[in-house]
Structures are given as structure tokens and as C-alpha cells.
Amino acid sequence: MSKQRYFFLILILGTLSALGPFSIDMYLPGFPAIAQDLHTDVAQVSLSLSSFFVGVSAGQLLYGPLLDRFGRKKPLYIGLLLYVLASVGCFAAHSIDSLIALRFVQALGSCAATVASVAMVRDLFPVKDSAKVFALLSLVISVSPMLAPTVGGYMVAAFGWQSVFLVLFGMGFLMLLAAFFWLPESYPADPTYSLHPKPILTNFWTVLKNPQFFTYAFTGAMTFGGLLAYVSGSPLVFMDIFGVSGQHYGWIFALLSVGFIGSSQVNSWVLRYYRSEQIVLVAMVCQSVIGLVFLLGTTLGWFGVEATVGMLFLFLCCLGFANPNAAALSIAPFAKNAGSAAALMGATQMAVGALASLGVSLFNTHTAVPMVTIMAASALLALLIQVVGRRIMGQPVAVAEDAAVLVH
Incomplete structure (x- = not known):
């Protein structure tokens, strides 16, 4: 594998891994604005964060078997498409209840990216390189809590809280394109795997x-x-x-x-x-x-x-x-x-x-x-x-x- 290909794969897998953390951290500064817009309080808005965590918890157990049964890319496509659609829904949400429900769906979609990226590291890189690759992915993920809320705070102030979900939609859509065109299928579907x-x-x-x-x-x-x-x-x-x-x-x-x-x-x-x-x-x-x-x-x-x-x-x-x-x-x-x-x-x-x-x-x-x-x-x-x-x-x-x- 060439150095350019190696770097490119790590960049895609790292961004996939960071999709979930960005989805959590980026909209936190918008809580007061969301509460004001949707006629509720900040405590109610934080329930949309709780529903996201519930979705991530359920999704981790769901995608593991699916990735082993159908290969890595098909479940990843479905998850990213779900994420993109849910992000559009969050952008257009007019009530706190709909935002809470859509954040749960968004979490289910982001889970596909998180679980698939970890599985594909094992598939695409030699065992001796796993520690180095995981360290690089961790470095990409670590950017999220330092960068996402700061950027989110300025975006909310300039363009409103909905702009955060527009950016998350863009990230999800770009990841879907990157997965389709540049990520190889690293694990063949296994019809014998029981679901x-x-x-x-x-x-x-x-x-x-x-x-x-x-x-x-x-x-x-x-x-x-x-x-x-x-x-x-x-x-x-x-x-x-x-x-x-x-x-x-x-x-x-x-x-x-x-x-x-x-x-x-x-x-x-x-x-x-x-x-x-x-x-x-x-x-x-x-x-x-x-x-x-x-x-x-x-x-x-x-x-x-x-x-x-x-x-x-x-x-x-x-x-x-x-x-x-x-x-x-x-x-x-x-x-x-x-x-x-x-x-x-x-x-x-x-x-x-x-x-x-x-x-x-x-x-x-x-x-x-x-x-x-x-x-x-x-x-x-x-x-x-x-x-x-x-x-x-x-x-x-x-x-x-x-x-x-x-x-x-």
C-alpha cells in the first residue's frame, strides 16, 4: 500500500469515527437558542442528547452482526443515509419532541460509521500496524471535543442553531460519497453468519x-x-x-x-x-x-x-x-x-x-x-x-x- 493510499484511508476512517463525537459536541452551545426557538427549557433540550446516547447504545449491538453478515459497505451505506436524512429532519424540527426522536435516529445512523471504521482497520491493515492506525484514529477523534463546540458556538451566534445540523448533514453526505467511491469492500458477505x-x-x-x-x-x-x-x-x-x-x-x-x-x-x-x-x-x-x-x-x-x-x-x-x-x-x-x-x-x-x-x-x-x-x-x-x-x-x-x- 502506497503512503498516499495509507494516509487517505486513515483520513476517511478517522472522519467516520469522528462523526458521532461531532454530532454530540457541535450543537451543545446551541442549547439556549434551541430552547428559545422551540418554546421549552434547556433541561428539555438536553433530552435530545440523552436520546442520542440511547441510539448509540442500541446501534453498537445492532451493527456488529450486520457488518459480519452483509460485509462492511452495505450496512455503512444504510447507516450514513439514515444519518443524512435525520440531520435534515433535525434542521427542520419545529418541536422539542420531534428533535428528541430525530436525534435518536441520527445516532443509529452514526453508529454504522463508528463500528464499521473500527472493523475496517482490522480488515485493511496488517496486525503489526493496528496499534499505530488506532492511535491515528484516536488523534482524529480527539479533535472533536476541542474543535466542535467552539465552531458550533460561533455558528449558532452567526447563523442560528439549525446551521449546526446543516454542517452535520454535509459531513454525513461527504462521508457517504467517500465510502461509495474510495473505500474498498474489506470483508465479503457471509451468508452462513446467523442473525x-x-x-x-x-x-x-x-x-x-x-x-x-x-x-x-x-x-x-x-x-x-x-x-x-x-x-x-x-x-x-x-x-x-x-x-x-x-x-x-x-x-x-x-x-x-x-x-x-x-x-x-x-x-x-x-x-x-x-x-x-x-x-x-x-x-x-x-x-x-x-x-x-x-x-x-x-x-x-x-x-x-x-x-x-x-x-x-x-x-x-x-x-x-x-x-x-x-x-x-x-x-x-x-x-x-x-x-x-x-x-x-x-x-x-x-x-x-x-x-x-x-x-x-x-x-x-x-x-x-x-x-x-x-x-x-x-x-x-x-x-x-x-x-x-x-x-x-x-x-x-x-x-x-x-x-x-x-x-x-
Whole structure:
């Protein structure tokens, strides 16, 4: 494979992987404008984010079997077409209920891009290059939380919140064209692959009952729930409560993303000296302490904008250490069922994240307390799962030194 072809494939697969994160982050600064336009409040608008997380959770379990049965490209075409049509629907939405429903459909479409891109890395590149390719895809995905909300904030201010969905429509349409003309079919359709529920569910159950999997998958899911509580609650906290503009909110979100992304990169260096299971435990203890201090200070009114940003930064730094290691440990015991383990892990994360996001919306008190309470509770539950799970599973299966996990 030529260097030009190699770069081009990574660019397409990276953009496909980033479609979901862009769909989440780009419209966050538009929450107040959407609420005003659709005659509702910001808490109701955040339900459209919860419905997106539910769609991503369901879609991860759906597309895995479809990609193995029908090849990579046909399910990808269907998903991207669904995404494009749903984006047009979001652009034209005239009620909050229709926006919530259309965001669910949009999420189902974006999932095809996310799952297919990961599967195609395994198909198109040699095994020895997988770690490098996944690292490059992670780099593309990392651009989303730093770039998307900032760009979205300026677009909302200049052209209105509907313009964000016009851009997402354009991204989805360009990805559909790129997949059709330039992505090769990397995996032939397998007519023998069963889509009957029983063998699929049996496969998932085999994965789920593994003690190491459920310990670290649920630990990761709880920490991810804390992340999505922040993503869902931060527009309300910063723009509605603290009165920050959409543009400034985008910059705050980008700054906080540096904590998560930066600690994920530092984690690679720390792994030279400590095992993954040690890092996860220490990260969970630190995050629990930070969460409790954050909750106490928020309840007593100690924290203004700057202190809130600082506490969120520390909380997300802990997540940057915990999440990649928990993900790697979750799938480490599996050679045969690695795909099912990855899909189940991703679906579990998004399901818990959807519940956390929903909790922020339902328990709206026009303060930061609901968001911070869910973040602190998620950290404490993750620590509890760690303590109990480590006793049940005994010695964990080690993570290979060159293992690469793409975390969405």
C-alpha cells in the first residue's frame, strides 16, 4: 500500500469515527437558542442528547452482526443515509419532541460509521500496524471535543442553531460519497453468519459472565456516565446558570477536553511503570475524592465559574487514566469473542451514559447540583465495583504492551 493510499484511508476512517463525537459536541452551545426557538427549557433540550446516547447504545449491538453478515459497505451505506436524512429532519424540527426522536435516529445512523471504521482497520491493515492506525484514529477523534463546540458556538451566534445540523448533514453526505467511491469492500458477505437472536445473545452472555469483563466494563461504564453527565449538564451550568456566552462555552469545553485527552496521552507513559489494574484503582480513588469535594463545594455555594472549571478539569483528568485501561482490561480475556466484547462494552457505556444524562435533565434544580451529584455518584459506584470485582475475579488477564483500544 502506497503512503498516499495509507494516509487517505486513515483520513476517511478517522472522519467516520469522528462523526458521532461531532454530532454530540457541535450543537451543545446551541442549547439556549434551541430552547428559545422551540418554546421549552434547556433541561428539555438536553433530552435530545440523552436520546442520542440511547441510539448509540442500541446501534453498537445492532451493527456488529450486520457488518459480519452483509460485509462492511452495505450496512455503512444504510447507516450514513439514515444519518443524512435525520440531520435534515433535525434542521427542520419545529418541536422539542420531534428533535428528541430525530436525534435518536441520527445516532443509529452514526453508529454504522463508528463500528464499521473500527472493523475496517482490522480488515485493511496488517496486525503489526493496528496499534499505530488506532492511535491515528484516536488523534482524529480527539479533535472533536476541542474543535466542535467552539465552531458550533460561533455558528449558532452567526447563523442560528439549525446551521449546526446543516454542517452535520454535509459531513454525513461527504462521508457517504467517500465510502461509495474510495473505500474498498474489506470483508465479503457471509451468508452462513446467523442473525437469529439466540446465538447472538448466547455470544453476548458468554462475554458478560466473565468476571474480568463485568468488573472493568461496568467500572468503565460508570466513569463514562460521569463524563456524559458533564457533557449533558455543562450547557445548563455554564450558559444558563453562570450566564456564559455560547462562544465562551465552546472555549471552556475545549479547555476541559485538554484534561481528558492530555491525561490519556500521559497514561501511555505511566503504563511503562505500572499495570493497568493499578492505574484504574488509583484513578477511581482520586476521582471519588474529587467528586465528593466538588459536590460539597457546589451544594454550599463555594464554587464560581473558575473553581467549577478547575474541579471539572481534575475530574476529567482521572477519567483519562481510568477509561482506556478499563476498556483494555475488559476485552483482554477474549481472543475469539473480542468483537462481541467490544460491542457489549461500548453499548454498556452508552446505556449508563444515557441514564446519567437523563438524570441531569429530570432533576433540574437550576443549579449545578444534579450534574455534580451524578458525577460524584458515578465515581463512587465505579470504585465500589472495583473493590468487589477484584475480589471475585482474582488475578486479571494482563493487557498486552502493544494493545490499542479506541475509546469513543
